[in-house]
Amino acid sequence: xxxxxxxxxVSALAMAIFAGAYQAAAQEPVVIGVxxxxxxxxxxxxxxxxxxxAAAKGAxxxxxxxxxxxxxxxxxxxxxxxxxxxxxxxIPWDIEAAVNDANNARSAGVAYVxxxxxxxxxxxxxxxxxxxxxxxxxxxxxxxxxxxxDKPYKLLELQGGLSNDNGIRRSKCLDxxxxxxxxxxxxxxxxxxxxxxxxxxxxxxALQAHPDLNAIYSPWNIGLxxxxxxxxxxxxxxxxxxxxxxxxxxxxxxxxxxxAVRDGLIDMDLATPVGDMAAAAVDAxxxxxxxxxxxxxxxxxxxxxYTPADVATQAPKVWGCAAG
Amino acid sequence: xxxxxxxxxxxxxxxxxFELGLRLVAALPLLPIVFVVAVAMWxxxxxxxxxxxxxxxxxxxxxxxxxAIGATFVMLTGGIDLSVGATFGLASVVGATVMRDSxxxxxxxxxxxxxGAVVGAANGFAVARLRLSPFVYTLAILLTVxxxxxxxxxxxxxxRLPSEATAFGRYQIFGxxxxxxxxxxxxxxxxxxxxxxxxxxxxxxxxxxERAATFNAINVNLTKWLVYFIGGTLAGVASMLAVLRLGSxxxxxxxxxxxxxxxxxxxxxTSVFGGEGGLWRTFTGVVLVVMLEKGLDLxxxxxxxxxxxxxAVILFGSAFGVYLRRRRNFGLR
Numbered sequence: 001x002x003x004x005x006x007x008x009x010v011s012a013l014a015m016a017i018f019a020g021a022y023q024a025a026a027q028e029p030v031v032i033g034v035x036x037x038x039x040x041x042x043x044x045x046x047x048x049x050x051x052x053x054a055a056a057k058g059a060x061x062x063x064x065x066x067x068x069x070x071x072x073x074x075x076x077x078x079x080x081x082x083x084x085x086x087x088x089x090x091i092p093w094d095i096e097a098a099v100n101d102a103n104n105a106r107s108a109g110v111a112y113v114x115x116x117x118x119x120x121x122x123x124x125x126x127x128x129x130x131x132x133x134x135x136x137x138x139x140x141x142x143x144x145x146x147x148x149x150d151k152p153y154k155l156l157e158l159q160g161g162l163s164n165d166n167g168i169r170r171s172k173c174l175d176x177x178x179x180x181x182x183x184x185x186x187x188x189x190x191x192x193x194x195x196x197x198x199x200x201x202x203x204x205x206a207l208q209a210h211p212d213l214n215a216i217y218s219p220w221n222i223g224l225x226x227x228x229x230x231x232x233x234x235x236x237x238x239x240x241x242x243x244x245x246x247x248x249x250x251x252x253x254x255x256x257x258x259x260a261v262r263d264g265l266i267d268m269d270l271a272t273p274v275g276d277m278a279a280a281a282v283d284a285x286x287x288x289x290x291x292x293x294x295x296x297x298x299x300x301x302x303x304x305x306y307t308p309a310d311v312a313t314q315a316p317k318v319w320g321c322a323a324g
Numbered sequence: 325x326x327x328x329x330x331x332x333x334x335x336x337x338x339x340x341x342f343e344l345g346l347r348l349v350a351a352l353p354l355l356p357i358v359f360v361v362a363v364a365m366w367x368x369x370x371x372x373x374x375x376x377x378x379x380x381x382x383x384x385x386x387x388x389x390x391x392a393i394g395a396t397f398v399m400l401t402g403g404i405d406l407s408v409g410a411t412f413g414l415a416s417v418v419g420a421t422v423m424r425d426s427x428x429x430x431x432x433x434x435x436x437x438x439x440g441a442v443v444g445a446a447n448g449f450a451v452a453r454l455r456l457s458p459f460v461y462t463l464a465i466l467l468t469v470x471x472x473x474x475x476x477x478x479x480x481x482x483x484r485l486p487s488e489a490t491a492f493g494r495y496q497i498f499g500x501x502x503x504x505x506x507x508x509x510x511x512x513x514x515x516x517x518x519x520x521x522x523x524x525x526x527x528x529x530x531x532x533x534e535r536a537a538t539f540n541a542i543n544v545n546l547t548k549w550l551v552y553f554i555g556g557t558l559a560g561v562a563s564m565l566a567v568l569r570l571g572s573x574x575x576x577x578x579x580x581x582x583x584x585x586x587x588x589x590x591x592x593x594t595s596v597f598g599g600e601g602g603l604w605r606t607f608t609g610v611v612l613v614v615m616l617e618k619g620l621d622l623x624x625x626x627x628x629x630x631x632x633x634x635x636a637v638i639l640f641g642s643a644f645g646v647y648l649r650r651r652r653n654f655g656l657r
Contacts, residue, residue: 067627068579068580071570071577075380078377079622094574099483100570
């Protein structure tokens with residue numbers, strides 16, 4: 001009898017411990033590893049948006065910056081998995097290496113979501129959300145086509161990093177639109193690897209060779225720093241509508257871009273919907289980590305165009321205007 | 325039969341152990357630092373001593389160790405090869421392209437390693453035969469080779485490799501990643517070449533005193549050519565290990581490795597002036613660099629904080645090595 005009651009007591013204790021442990025596990029926040037390719041103002045905006053989205057969902061994040069190194073990014077993702085991350089949200093530095101990173105994570109039972117930069121093979125990841133680089137490139141091309149009208153029009157095209165999707169498609173889709181307009185000549189295509197100093201040198205060279213340059217396409221806001229520096233030096237940094245103004249279109253909606261639009265220095269910026277992207281990435285990561293599925297395997301969100309004429313009304317939709 | 329009684333004074337064993345330790349530290353001045361950092365990471369960083377992190381570190385260590393072995397040969401002769409990172413990038417592009425287009429991992433590996441060998445052979449010829457300054461010449465080659473990698477790949481990374489490539493990168497033998505096994509085999513071959521062959525003796529002698537080496541009938545030019553050839557070839561091998569791990573090659577893949585290599589070799593205790601150092605020292609240097617990077621990653625430090633810590637440890641480690649060398653052998657004979 002005594003033995004029976006002893007067994008019962010031990011069983012009850014074990015059940016209580018198990019129930020407690022289960023409850024604790026259930027309450028424990030899901031850990032999401034966030035792996036960025038680099039840090040600059042746009043990435044800071046994205047990181048803040050992810051932090052806010054994760055906090056809203058009660059998830060914990062571990063952050064690592066690969067600083068433009070595919071080997072470091074692979075290693076950091078492995079470290080985050082070792083630290084107990086149940087999902088990874090990555091902005092890949094190398095879109096091909098990202099496929100392998102995704103395979104490794106998923107084979108370890110960890111959800112893998114890409115943000116902003118699509119991997120070479122979208123099927124390799126659980127979910128991808130990004131801007132729509134093609135829609136943005138097309139919108140920029142259409143703006144230039146409208147600005148050119150039937151006149152001869154010389155355009156400098158700065159390109160981003162050609163090892164990632166945004167860099168490739170922001171350029172390709174712009175070129176496809178411009179190819180339909182024989183009066184528009186792209187005087188130079190400058191691969192910048194997303195580096196402002198290369199944008200500066202490219203603009204300087206193009207302006208020397210073509211002092212009658214009509215337009216500049218900067219597919220990311222940070223490139224504007226180099227562009228402005230060269231134009232100012234050459235006495236060509238004029239506001240929109242002023243005589244001698246060079247048409248400029250950029251993409252991102254970062255604080256730099258918003259300020260440039262407010263100052264009337266660029267004609268149009270396309271603001272990437274950073275908040276929506278981050279929220280979608282966190283939702284998908286949590287869904288997969290807890291055994292569910294995202295509603296769709298990909299989401300491409302086109303940028304919001306805003307100009308000096310409507311910046312005041314559009315500002316609430318532009319993350320960089322709010323941050324600035 | 326008379327019994328021989330060996331009298332032992334109390335403390336003899338301890339003294340011998342202590343002397344052995346001193347000899348080991350004299351040979352590998354970075355060892356105490358590696359030990360301290362390992363213990364500190366073990367205790368302070370959650371997740372550092374886990375199996376998954378150790379495997380991860382092994383995979384990170386492999387390409388760096390192989391490239392650093394090549395660089396050690398070059399530096400032991402008093403030379404330097406600044407093109408190693410660019411060669412790493414070009415070899416990765418060529419190797420990955422051949423793998424992808426031919427569907428053969430083996431062919432891709434041969435192509436990537438051959439790229440390294442060709443660059444190394446050209447470097448050796450320029451330094452040994454044409455007597456160009458290694459610093460200036462390999463800087464020029466760095467730019468040329470990097471540009472070639474960009475031209476060939478048009479700046480894009482090269483992926484979609486046969487699945488066997490990445491499968492091999494993840495494969496383990498006796499629980500140790502296959503990539504580390506390759507690196508350890510290369511380390512063993514390097515040690516034999518450096519310490520058990522006439523070539524190894526010529527490397528040290530050329531680095532210590534080139535004129536004396538010539539008087540000793542050592543073919544200085546051939547020795548110099550060989551070390552650059554080895555350096556380039558091993559940069560190609562290291563690059564292939566990275567490709568197998570990542571499943572892609574890219575012209576920018578070697579951008580950060582040059583500084584890691586120099587840091588590992590120099591902090592390990594190989595002299596930049598040549599003639600002193602060795603592969604075990606480089607091994608300790610590589611282990612320290614990788615441990616710090618991974619440990620600080622796990623601690624969540626940003627890359628700039630990591631750079632400060634790694635810089636400080638390298639500075640302290642190098643200074644400690646110099647201090648030990650000045651008190652060479654602690655009076656040991």
